[in-house]
Amino acid sequence: MRAARLPSTGSDLVVEEIPDPTPGPGQVVVKIAASGVCHSDVTIQNAGPGMPSVPYFPWTLGHENTGYVHALGDGVTDFEVGDAVAVWPGWGDGTCRVCRAGHEHICPNVSYVGVTQPGGWADYLLVPAARHLVPLGDLDPVEAAPLTDAGLTAYGAVSKVLDRLIESDRSVAVIGAGGLGQFAIKYLSALTSARIVAVDIDAGKREHALTIGASMAVDSTSDDAVGQLLNVSGDGLGVDAVIDFVGVDSTLALAAGVTAPCGAIVLVGIGGGTLPFGYTNPNQQVQVGTSSLGSRADLASVISLWKEHGINADATRYSLDDVNQALQDLAEHKIAERGVLVM
Ligand SMILES: [Zn+2]
Missing domain, CATH: 3.90.180.10 (Medium-chain alcohol dehydrogenases, catalytic domain)
Structure with a gap:
C-alpha cells in the first residue's frame, strides 16, 4: 500500500x-x-x-x-x-x-x-x-x-460547560477561534441560546467566527478586552463559561478575569500556561478543569x-x-x- x-x-x-x-x-x-x-x-x-x-x-x-x-x-x-x-x-x-x-x-x-x-x-x-x-x-x-x-475535542470541551448555559441571559467565551474553536462555536450555537463571544488575536478568524454563530468577537490584545467580556451580559459580572483553546498564561489570566461567579473555565489548549488558584481567584465557586479529546x-x-x-x-x-x-x-x-x- x-x-x-x-x-x-x-x-x-x-x-x-x-x-x-x-x-x-x-x-x-x-x-x-x-x-x-x-x-x-x-x-x-x-x-x-x-x-x-x-x-x-x-x-x-x-x-x-x-x-x-x-x-x-x-x-x-x-x-x-x-x-x-x-x-x-x-x-x-x-x-x-x-x-x-x-x-x-x-x-x-x-x-x-x-x-x-x-x-x-x-x-x-x-x-x-x-x-x-x-x-x-x-x-x-x-x-x-x-x-x-478536531470536532471531537471541541465537543468534549463544550459538553463540560453546557450545564452553565441552560438558563436565559447566559454567555460563553471561546478563546482561540481556529480549527477547534470554530467547531466549538458551531456546537454552542446549535445546542444553546447563550451569547457566544469569539476571542482571537487574528482579525480574519474573528470575522469568520461571526459568520458561524458567534454574536461578538473580541481582540484579546486590545486594552479593553477584559471590559468587553465582563459586560457581555450588561451587568459587569462576566461570562458564564470560558473554553480556552490556546492555554498560555495570558489567555488563562484573561479567562480567570472574566468568568462570572459559579462559572466554569475549561482548558483545552496545550500552550503550557498555568493559572493561579485560590478561594476567590478565579471568581467565587468557579470550576476550573481540563478537557482532552x-x-x-x-x-x-x-x-x-x-x-x-x-x-x-x-x-x-x-x-x-x-x-x-x-x-x-x-x-x-x-x-x-x-x-x-x-x-
Ligand atoms: Zn485503561
Missing part, C-alpha cells in the same frame, strides 16, 4: 510502498477514505513542544481517520466488510478503571493513532480493536474525517450532531501525493477550517 511517512525530524514526508496490514484476532483493517491534516501533525513533524516524540522512523502520521471496513480479524462480529466507519483515535488498554469508566482516551496506557501508533496517511490502517470504530451509516467518510479529532460516546454524539445540524468543518482536500503541500499550507495558515488527505 501507499503510505506518507516522515523519514526524520523536520523532513518532508515521502510517499512510498509498504506492506499491507493484516488483522490479528479482534483487529480490523480499515481502507482509509480520508485522513485529516492537523496542526498537531506539524508539531509532530518538527518534534515541537506539547506532543510526544514518534516511536521510530520512518513514521506514518494521520490521526483523523475515516474509511470502510476492509478486513476483519477472528472474533470481530460488530462490523461487516464495507461498513463506513470513523476511527476513534485514543486507544487505551480497555481494562483499567479509567477505561471502564468510558475515558479510554486518557488511560495511563493510552496510545494515539498517528502519534504513538502508525496512522492513516496510507491506503489502509490497522485498528487494534473493533471498539475503536464508530459506524457512520450512510454518511460520507471524507466529510467525516475532521470530526474524529473526547470519549467514544462523545464521537457518536458528534456524528449525530452532524446528521441533525450539519455541523462540520469546511474541508480543503488534498491527494496523498500532495501531503507536503497540505502541511505547508497549514503551517502558513492558508487553510480556512480543516485540511484532509483523500485517498
Whole structure:
C-alpha cells in the first residue's frame, strides 16, 4: 500500500510502498477514505513542544481517520466488510478503571493513532480493536474525517460547560477561534441560546467566527478586552463559561478575569500556561478543569450532531501525493477550517 511517512525530524514526508496490514484476532483493517491534516501533525513533524516524540522512523502520521471496513480479524462480529466507519483515535488498554469508566482516551496506557501508533496517511490502517470504530451509516467518510479529532475535542470541551448555559441571559467565551474553536462555536450555537463571544488575536478568524454563530468577537490584545467580556451580559459580572483553546498564561489570566461567579473555565489548549488558584481567584465557586479529546460516546454524539445540524468543518482536500503541500499550507495558515488527505 501507499503510505506518507516522515523519514526524520523536520523532513518532508515521502510517499512510498509498504506492506499491507493484516488483522490479528479482534483487529480490523480499515481502507482509509480520508485522513485529516492537523496542526498537531506539524508539531509532530518538527518534534515541537506539547506532543510526544514518534516511536521510530520512518513514521506514518494521520490521526483523523475515516474509511470502510476492509478486513476483519477472528472474533470481530460488530462490523461487516464495507461498513463506513470513523476511527476513534485514543486507544487505551480497555481494562483499567479509567477505561471502564468510558475515558479510554486518557488511560495511563493510552496510545494515539498517528502519534504513538502508525496512522492513516496510507491506503489502509490497522485498528487494534473493533471498539475503536464508530459506524457512520450512510454518511460520507471524507466529510467525516475532521470530526474524529478536531470536532471531537471541541465537543468534549463544550459538553463540560453546557450545564452553565441552560438558563436565559447566559454567555460563553471561546478563546482561540481556529480549527477547534470554530467547531466549538458551531456546537454552542446549535445546542444553546447563550451569547457566544469569539476571542482571537487574528482579525480574519474573528470575522469568520461571526459568520458561524458567534454574536461578538473580541481582540484579546486590545486594552479593553477584559471590559468587553465582563459586560457581555450588561451587568459587569462576566461570562458564564470560558473554553480556552490556546492555554498560555495570558489567555488563562484573561479567562480567570472574566468568568462570572459559579462559572466554569475549561482548558483545552496545550500552550503550557498555568493559572493561579485560590478561594476567590478565579471568581467565587468557579470550576476550573481540563478537557482532552473526547470519549467514544462523545464521537457518536458528534456524528449525530452532524446528521441533525450539519455541523462540520469546511474541508480543503488534498491527494496523498500532495501531503507536503497540505502541511505547508497549514503551517502558513492558508487553510480556512480543516485540511484532509483523500485517498
Ligand atoms: Zn485503561
